Amino acid sequence: MNKVCVLSLSEIPIDLPGWVSQAEARWNRTIDLSLPQNRTIALSGPYDRVVVIGRSLSLNRENLSRVCHRYHFDPLRVHAYPMEGLTAMTPSQRLEQWENDFQTILSQPDPGQTGEVVSFQPEKKVLIIAPGEEERKAIADELAQLGIPSLSPTEPFSFARQGIQYEVMMEERRETVGAIAIAETNEKTFSFSISRETEETKKVIEWDDFQPRILMRSFRLQTVVFLVPEMVVPPEIWKKIFESARLLAERDGTRVLILCREVIVAGDHLEKAYRETREAGVLFEKIDFITLVLKPTLDMRGAWVDMTTERDGMSMTLHADWVVKVPGFHKIPTDFSHIFQADRIIQTVSRPENVNLPPFTLPYPGLFVIPGSRFLSNRSSALQEVAEYLQREILVEKGRALVDEEKCVLCLTCLRTCPWSAIDIEGNSRRKKARINWEQCHLCGLCLSSCPADAISLEGLTECYEIIQQ
Amino acid sequence: MKLYVIACDKSGYPALMKGIETGEGTDSVLTVQKIPCLGLVKESLLLETLEKEYDGILLVGCPLDSCYNLDGSRFAERRVHRVNALLQEAGIEKKVFLAFVTAEKTGELQRVLMLARSAFNKEESPT
Amino acid sequence: MIIGERKPVKEILQLIGDRKKILVLGCGTCVTVCLSGGEKEAKELASLLRIKKYQASDYTVERQCEPEFIRPLDYRLKEVEAVLSLACGVGVQALADRYPRTPVFPGLNTTFLGMPVEQGRWEERCGGCGQCIVHLFGGTCPVTRCAKSLLNGPCGGSKDGKCEVKPDRDCAWQLIYDRLKLQGRLDALLEIQPPKDWSPSRHGGHRKMIREDMLL
Numbered sequence: 001m002n003k004v005c006v007l008s009l010s011e012i013p014i015d016l017p018g019w020v021s022q023a024e025a026r027w028n029r030t031i032d033l034s035l036p037q038n039r040t041i042a043l044s045g046p047y048d049r050v051v052v053i054g055r056s057l058s059l060n061r062e063n064l065s066r067v068c069h070r071y072h073f074d075p076l077r078v079h080a081y082p083m084e085g086l087t088a089m090t091p092s093q094r095l096e097q098w099e100n101d102f103q104t105i106l107s108q109p110d111p112g113q114t115g116e117v118v119s120f121q122p123e124k125k126v127l128i129i130a131p132g133e134e135e136r137k138a139i140a141d142e143l144a145q146l147g148i149p150s151l152s153p154t155e156p157f158s159f160a161r162q163g164i165q166y167e168v169m170m171e172e173r174r175e176t177v178g179a180i181a182i183a184e185t186n187e188k189t190f191s192f193s194i195s196r197e198t199e200e201t202k203k204v205i206e207w208d209d210f211q212p213r214i215l216m217r218s219f220r221l222q223t224v225v226f227l228v229p230e231m232v233v234p235p236e237i238w239k240k241i242f243e244s245a246r247l248l249a250e251r252d253g254t255r256v257l258i259l260c261r262e263v264i265v266a267g268d269h270l271e272k273a274y275r276e277t278r279e280a281g282v283l284f285e286k287i288d289f290i291t292l293v294l295k296p297t298l299d300m301r302g303a304w305v306d307m308t309t310e311r312d313g314m315s316m317t318l319h320a321d322w323v324v325k326v327p328g329f330h331k332i333p334t335d336f337s338h339i340f341q342a343d344r345i346i347q348t349v350s351r352p353e354n355v356n357l358p359p360f361t362l363p364y365p366g367l368f369v370i371p372g373s374r375f376l377s378n379r380s381s382a383l384q385e386v387a388e389y390l391q392r393e394i395l396v397e398k399g400r401a402l403v404d405e406e407k408c409v410l411c412l413t414c415l416r417t418c419p420w421s422a423i424d425i426e427g428n429s430r431r432k433k434a435r436i437n438w439e440q441c442h443l444c445g446l447c448l449s450s451c452p453a454d455a456i457s458l459e460g461l462t463e464c465y466e467i468i469q470q
Numbered sequence: 471m472k473l474y475v476i477a478c479d480k481s482g483y484p485a486l487m488k489g490i491e492t493g494e495g496t497d498s499v500l501t502v503q504k505i506p507c508l509g510l511v512k513e514s515l516l517l518e519t520l521e522k523e524y525d526g527i528l529l530v531g532c533p534l535d536s537c538y539n540l541d542g543s544r545f546a547e548r549r550v551h552r553v554n555a556l557l558q559e560a561g562i563e564k565k566v567f568l569a570f571v572t573a574e575k576t577g578e579l580q581r582v583l584m585l586a587r588s589a590f591n592k593e594e595s596p597t
Numbered sequence: 598m599i600i601g602e603r604k605p606v607k608e609i610l611q612l613i614g615d616r617k618k619i620l621v622l623g624c625g626t627c628v629t630v631c632l633s634g635g636e637k638e639a640k641e642l643a644s645l646l647r648i649k650k651y652q653a654s655d656y657t658v659e660r661q662c663e664p665e666f667i668r669p670l671d672y673r674l675k676e677v678e679a680v681l682s683l684a685c686g687v688g689v690q691a692l693a694d695r696y697p698r699t700p701v702f703p704g705l706n707t708t709f710l711g712m713p714v715e716q717g718r719w720e721e722r723c724g725g726c727g728q729c730i731v732h733l734f735g736g737t738c739p740v741t742r743c744a745k746s747l748l749n750g751p752c753g754g755s756k757d758g759k760c761e762v763k764p765d766r767d768c769a770w771q772l773i774y775d776r777l778k779l780q781g782r783l784d785a786l787l788e789i790q791p792p793k794d795w796s797p798s799r800h801g802g803h804r805k806m807i808r809e810d811m812l813l
């Protein structure tokens with residue numbers, strides 16, 4: 001006789017113990033019940049069907065995985081039943097609805113294969129990737145304080161994924177690490193693009209080149225326009241901008257215009273410097289850089305600056321003798337693409353701004369971004385996170401995501417779209433195919449829905465219920 | 471109006487269930503399918519569902535920038551646009567709607583349901 | 598690979614006319630990989646047609662341009678009034694040759710020979726001119742990638758590295774210049790290219806290739 005288990009995660013408005021005896025007779029099954037109040041009763045699987053009842057919020061896949069692991073259920077045979085659908089009716093209606101749905105669950109076809117929830121604990125060792133010896137050492141020291149051994153080889157070395165862990169290949173040995181800490185570096189950026197014609201006037205110059213010139217020559221009665229298109233410009237640079245602009249205005253009577261998205265005045269004496277700079281006659285204008293157009297003047301001795309101010313939406317044009325490009329900074333993880341051996345090409349890895357992801361992670365499990373030394377306070381919380389990750393048990397479901405070898409045409413769509421980079425190419429011969437690494441797969445189904453050959457299947461991940469109309 | 475609802479188990483499903491529990495504007499909900507992520511929905515699933523007697527499909531999932539699987543909602547949005555364009559091109563009066571909700575904020579769900587209702591009522595009345 | 602784009606649904610419906618039993622036939626090679634005519638797209642289109650009350654079914658073969666792969670379709674085609682092929686023009690014709698009694702309609706516009714420059718974006722790379730000369734231009738084909746197919750370019754419209762005809766595309770001659778400069782071979786550009794011999798191209802009737810040693 002087939003066995004069924006009904007497990008409820010919270011109190012539900014049906015008298016299940018009372019229902020079981022007549023249900024066993026009606027469906028001719030053994031039904032084991034596990035309710036919050038009698039959790040100690042031993043469950044004796046394997047079960048043909050498991051119904052997990054609970055609030056819908058707790059019925060997500062990760063939670064169900066946990067339940068499966070705890071009670072040794074086969075995840076392919078677990079059905080999640082939301083209790084919210086039951087509350088609005090009378091007790092007899094509720095029972096009727098529940099029995100209908102129970103019938104539906106029982107009548108569903110057998111999955112035909114078995115699944116398993118496996119738990120993992122990543123190797124307690126961290127690979128550190130940082131640009132300088134000093135920084136590597138600082139991170140290693142801090143990890144050691146947390147009781148985590150680390151590895152910080154100097155290049156040449158490379159690493160590759162091995163399930164959820166990473167294999168580090170150095171010249172004379174190989175080691176497996178559970179996590180990788182990648183230092184974040186600041187990369188200079190200047191996102192406003194200036195046309196070649198304007199650049200050819202030679203009056204568009206970089207901030208670094210412009211600074212020494214201020215001391216060397218006079219800009220008497222000329223117009224200098226500073227472009228600051230980035231949001232993240234360190235306070236030190238703003239301080240220099242204020243100083244230079246003020247010097248130009250006071251010494252040479254230069255007309256100085258600073259075009260930016262935001263002026264940063266949070267810093268030592270910055271507010272005062274900003275005020276003094278404005279008092280010296282320097283103009284600050286917040287603009288949307290999309291509206292900004294630079295064109296060379298006919299004599300190629302300067303540029304026309306065309307823009308719309310954010311303040312009043314007025315458009316104006318002015319003639320600039322000099323245009324200075326002030327770069328900002330973009331925080332990115334140290335580039336590791338050249339030492340990371342993977343089938344997927346990584347152009348740039350940036351941290352997704354997503355509230356559902358833990359901070360400091362990249363879209364690869366086990367890769368952590370450690371803020372640069374300028375933000376020391378954050379660094380320890382990032383490393384704390386690494387430590388927590390290494391302690392945690394990771395649950396993965398085996399046997400759910402599969403690629404049909406016969407159908408895969410190796411178009412690489414899935415490889416490129418998987419948000420967790422869980423797919424690689426299998427096989428050495430010409431007859432290769434895509435393979436899903438079940439340790440890394442989060443069972444989201446993005447690959448399944450993108451595959452043009454319908455080659456990917458996810459077993460039993462959808463549930464369907466009829467809701468009775470009120 | 472017969473609506474088929476596909477909801478992701480992170481936000482859409484709890485939000486929908488909350489709506490059903492409190493009885494707010496869900497009178498037209500008929501069949502609910504729970505899936506792990508809206509990114510799993512492919513165009514053929516939508517179209518094959520519309521082959522049945524449903525007037526429309528409603529997808530409910532996480533907001534674009536907080537999708538648990540990073541790109542899932544974005545994929546769903548593009549696919550919904552594509553399917554709606556196909557349906558429109560073919561002159562079929564069925565439609566797919568999309569609501570981005572979180573488990574707590576269900577207001578958007580009601581807004582989209584209302585939109586769906588008015589879309590179908592308009593089409594039904596003159597002919 | 599061969600790139601194709603789905604025809605607008607309106608046009609497809611017009612092609613089909615009042616025939617009701619339709620087989621939507623996908624091709625599992627080039628057009629699958631460029632995401633326009635594989636199993637997924639065949640299923641979508643068949644589904645759409647069924648909503649429009651056609652009796653549409655779908656099927657996908659490995660390659661529509663090979664007789665061996667389409668022969669197993671014989672019995673399927675007996676039951677339908679028309680086939681909507683989602684292969685490139687080659688596949689459509691291979692089908693039409695094999696099944697002269699059944700109307701075969703193209704569901705795609707076969708557009709070009711190209712490659713995916715990134716996921717979801719394909720660009721033309723070769724025009725099949727019949728006599729390849731890319732080596733003269735640092736590995737960039739001016740016949741295809743220059744809007745004017747200039748062999749002694751660039752024209753006067755190259756601006757910021759972009760083409761004046763299609764400003765969202767790179768100017769082929771900028772690419773040629775940059776690459777040759779990188780290789781230290783700029784002097785190769787001093788040589789004036791004579792007019793290209795177009796006789797191996799399409800203009801002299803349809804082309805064929807024979808490998809005598811492989812003939813049976």
Ligand code: SF4
Binds near residue numbers: 403409453
């Ligand atoms: S998307 Fe499908 S056909 Fe393409 S490589 Fe992946 S499994 Fe194979």
Ligand code: SF4
Binds near residue numbers: 440
């Ligand atoms: S189901 Fe999601 S995580 Fe798993 S391989 Fe597919 S796209 Fe990647």
Ligand code: SF4
Binds near residue numbers: 688
């Ligand atoms: S029919 Fe066309 S699309 Fe299909 S395999 Fe042949 S050449 Fe490629």
Ligand code: SF4
Binds near residue numbers: 722723726727740741
């Ligand atoms: S020169 Fe002719 S054959 Fe060579 S890539 Fe260009 S179009 Fe193709």
